[in-house]
Amino acid sequence: MPSGTMSGSLGRIIQAFKSISTHEYILGIRQRNWKPFIGRLWQRNYYEHVIRDENNLNRVQKYIINNPLRWLSDGEKFDEP
Numbered sequence: 001m002p003s004g005t006m007s008g009s010l011g012r013i014i015q016a017f018k019s020i021s022t023h024e025y026i027l028g029i030r031q032r033n034w035k036p037f038i039g040r041l042w043q044r045n046y047y048e049h050v051i052r053d054e055n056n057l058n059r060v061q062k063y064i065i066n067n068p069l070r071w072l073s074d075g076e077k078f079d080e081p
Contacts (some may be wrong), residue, residue, distance in 0.1 A: 018042045
């Protein structure tokens with residue numbers, strides 16, 4: 001029985017993106033004098049959602065626009081390394 005994230009799936013693509021970008025960021029800190037990020041670079045998971053109609057699209061767009069303003073009160077963000 002296979003285990004882990006299925007090759008070619010959205011989950012695997014997100015997993016690879018997080019891994020590659022984290023590796024590049026660490027290299028940037030070590031080799032290019034980038035400022036270290038305090039805490040975790042990525043949240044543990046991601047949430048996918050299929051947009052089925054224009055109403056739903058409008059709600060998702062509003063969420064994306066307003067979400068950075070809510071970051072300070074986000075209970076899922078990580079404050080500690």
